[in-house]
Amino acid sequence: ITPEYRAKVAADSIGPCKSENLIAAGYLEDTSGFVCFLNSKGNYGYQTATSSDYTCTVRTADGRGSGWVGDNVQDVATFSAGDDVRIAMRKAAASADAQALEPGKYTVILEPAAAAGLIGFMMNFFDARSADEGRSFLSKAGGGNKTGEQVYGPEVNFFTDPSYPNAAVYPWDDEGMARERMQIVENGKISNLNYSRYWAEKQGKTALAGPGNLIMTGGDKSTADLVRTTQRGILVTRTWYIRMVDPQTVLLTGLTRDGTFYIEDGQIKHPIKNFRFNESPVIMLNNVEELGRPVRVSADEGGNVMYLPPMKLRDFTFTSLSDAV
Secondary structure (H helix, E strand, C coil): CCHHHHHHHHHHHHHHHHHCCEEEEEEEEEEEEEEEEECCCCCEEEEEEEEEEEEEEEEECCCCCEEEEEEEECCHHHCCHHHHHHHHHHHHHHHCCCECCCCEEEEEEECHHHHHHHHHHHHCCCEHHHHHCCCCCCECCCCCECCCCECCCCCCCEEECCCCCCCCCCCECCCCCECCCEEEEECCEECCCECCHHHHHHHCCCCCCCCCEEEECCCCCCHHHHHHCCCEEEEEEEEEEEEEEECCCCEEEEEEEEEEEEEECCEEEEEECEEEEEECHHHHCCCEEEECCCEEEECCCCCCEEEECCEEEEEEEEEEEECCC
16 A cells, blocks of 8 residues: 555545535554564464555534444455545435434444444453453353353354454464364354463363454345334444443443434434443343344454444433534
8 A cells, every 4th residue: 555545545535525515534544564473382473464444534514414434454455435435425414403312222223333342342251261250241150151151142143263254363362372263152152252371271171262353143134224124213323432331241331423313114314413322232132133234344442353234223222412423
């Protein structure tokens, strides 16, 4: 990726917005490098890697409307800033004049980027030691962990695969352990937790490498398809400023932003003011109505590459309104 390429991405993002009196702000971050290690025990690894991360926030000139788009890719041949920015432009224009909706429990459609922050927080607890020591929602009453137990709805399946197409990651974890394809959750039941070398030896288990990516299975429908099958609900483009409330239940609080819309009779009726939510991803994954087609995303505040579907969920808890756009 050359300086000229980066300049073109900026121009392709700013130009269409300027022509429609919209304001664009964003970034393109690209990386190309390698990791190499060798220790005194003969454990050796070498791997090259590339990545590209693009986000663009588009605002109306009066600041009343906001839209957002993000694209995280390994191959820039699959990326077009000009196509992506028009998604944010449409949402910015459509989100002006937002109406207030009473906080409460609603059917929601979380776009993959909106779900990523919540799911990313939850996956930090898939560690055997924290579960065995009683510090996790995966801790079992009386000791041990919930491996093999039903924790989510039967629609929920997660796995990790370092060679997954378009989401390949380094073939080892931070401890130099080789990563393999591993089921994490199958039909709502916990399949595997991460065991460090230390904790595996202490518990008499096999050490398992920490995952570098997270793949969630889903269906074939797009976000728009899920909207069309929703009688009443809320479409959430993005979540942000997510913080932990209770680690034992993974209760999180955060805000919606950059385009939140009310759905009625299968159509987006009007924009609504943003909400603060108090919700646990554990609970929300027990309230799945339908999952769409997974796409590659990454959480705003770091974490692994993820393939997540848009999610139609019932009884998602919004606790208050926010004046932010």
